[in-house]
Amino acid sequence: MDSISVPEVTLKPSDRKMPMLGLGTSASPFSGSESTKLAILQAxxxxxxxxxxxxxxxxEQPLGDATAEALSLGIIKSRDELFISSKLWCSDAHHELVVPALQKSLHNLQLEYLDLxxxxWPVSSKPGSNEFPIKKEDFLPMDFKSVWEAMEECQTLGLxxxxxxxxxxxxxxxxxxxTAKIPPAVNQVEMSPLWQQNKLREFCNENGILVTAxxxxxxxxxxxxxxxxxECEVLKGIAEAKGKTVAQVCLRWEFEQGVTVVVKSFNKERMKENLEIFNWELSEEESKKISEIPQSRGCVGEDYISRNGPIKTIEELWDGEI
Ligand SMILES: NC(=O)c1ccc[n+]([C@@H]2O[C@H](COP(=O)([O-])OP(=O)(O)OC[C@H]3O[C@@H](n4cnc5c(N)ncnc54)[C@H](OP(=O)(O)O)[C@@H]3O)[C@@H](O)[C@H]2O)c1
Incomplete structure (x- = not known):
């Protein structure tokens, strides 16, 4: 099977290369370990x-299993060929819990290190309450300084x-x-033609932080x-005129904005379709039409606010970027 090569971008300050298109693995409801593993292997x-x-x-576990199988089947020669990111959940966002949480993720993934x-989310919750949605009474303010110090320790330790x-x-x-000694390399946020994140992207560009959509x-x-x-009419019109799908127009647009993207599909045809965005481009006029699409967030984040907690309103969660 011919595989498609995805362009890469260099992350600061580590000089690590990140493929600009990645596979998201969040499925709701969870697809089950075996089918997730098989989808990742196909990817x-x-x-x-x-x-x-x-x-x-x-x-994490099915991704680890797929990685191990890809290595044993010889689809990849070394784990270094993959870029793997994972995330610290709110209940572990406390200084002393960060390194153990990453060690647990590495154990699930059968890996010695993550790439990212x-x-x-910028909020902590009661330790041990590893659940979603978080109970409103379990929210705690995040101590950015001490949590970030522990994140830096994760990097210093080589994890x-x-x-x-x-x-x-x-x-x-x-x-x-x-307060950071090591600045964040990435801010992963919602981004699509309907929520283009212009202000945040400008800020991230100025500070050498890569945006992942x-x-x-x-x-x-x-x-x-x-x-x-x-279903956006502007995107449908562009897709039809170019003989592409709306998904491809979205992903191509993101790529042309210079951000990296994680898109989830566990369907082989759609996974392939989503990769086929690197040998054509949007015209200036098409990009202009996309830039004029009315903007609003899809993920407002109400699951992360609570009346008596540290973040009481949507306004506070996004600091006005709504
Ligand atoms: N940091 C965060 O807080 C956060 C939040 C949300 C997501 N994420 C990450 O970002 C990844 C991507 O976001 P997402 O999964 O929420 O949404 P998404 O990638 O925008 O959309 C995924 C959905 O679109 C469908 N799809 C994929 N390709 C398609 C195509 N070519 N045509 C039609 N439908 C298509 C998928 O179904 P099929 O599988 O059936 O193709 C799935 O239902 C996640 O998986 C996760 O890794 C992070």
Whole structure:
């Protein structure tokens, strides 16, 4: 089977190379370990080399199994050919729990190191309550300084090549940057043609932080999603005129914005379709039309706010970036 080669970008400050398109592995409901493993194995065969998981997703173990099988089948020669990211869940976002949480993820993944470890959300929760949604009474403020110090320790110990954050606003990133010895390499956030993140991307560019787009297709079929991205008339018009699919137009647009993308599909045809975006381009006029699409968040984040907790409103969660 011919596999497709995905362009890479270099992460600062580690110089580690990240393939610009990766496979997301969050499925709701969970697809089951065996079918997740098989889908990931197919993805590796097709040419995916970047995989995004999280302790929350239940997909660390199947990703580890798929990686081990790909190695034993000779589809890849070394684990180094893969870029694997995972995330620190809120209940482990406490200084002394960060290194053990990463060690547990590595154990699940059967790996000695991650390529990227990110703080999943900018809020902590009661230790031991590893659940979603988080109970409203379990939220705790995150001590950015001490949690980030522990993330730095993860990198210094060699347990991960790079560290980053996810769902952080410009203001919250500034708080991390104010005390960081190792700045975040990545901020993984929702980004699609319907939520383009212009302000955040400018801030990240100025600070050498790479943006990774999640839910690039609007997370179609997941809990918080709708079909608004896939049904967007502007995108449908461009796709039809170019003989591409709406998903390909979205992913190509993200690629042309210079961000990296994680897109989830466990369907072989759609996984392949999503990879076929590197040998054509959007015209200036098409890009302009996309830039004029009315903007709104798909993932508002109400699961992370609580009346008596540290983040009381959507406004506070995103520091006005709504
Ligand atoms: N950091 C965070 O807080 C956070 C939050 C959300 C997501 N993420 C990460 O980002 C990844 C991607 O986001 P996401 O999974 O929420 O949403 P997404 O990638 O925008 O959309 C996934 C959905 O689109 C479908 N799909 C994929 N390719 C398609 C195509 N070519 N045509 C039609 N439908 C297609 C998939 O179904 P099939 O599988 O049936 O193809 C799935 O239902 C996640 O898996 C996760 O790794 C991170």
């Amino acid at each position: 590796i065969e097709l040419g995916y080399r970047h995989f995004d998981t999280a302790s929350l997703y239940q997909t 470890y990110v703080i999943h 991960t090549k790079s560290i980053g954050v996810s769902n952080f606003s410009c203001k919250k990133l500034s708080e991390i940057l104010a 999640y839910a690039p297709l609007g997370a179609r079929g997941t809990i918080w999603s709708s079909n608004r991205v896939m």
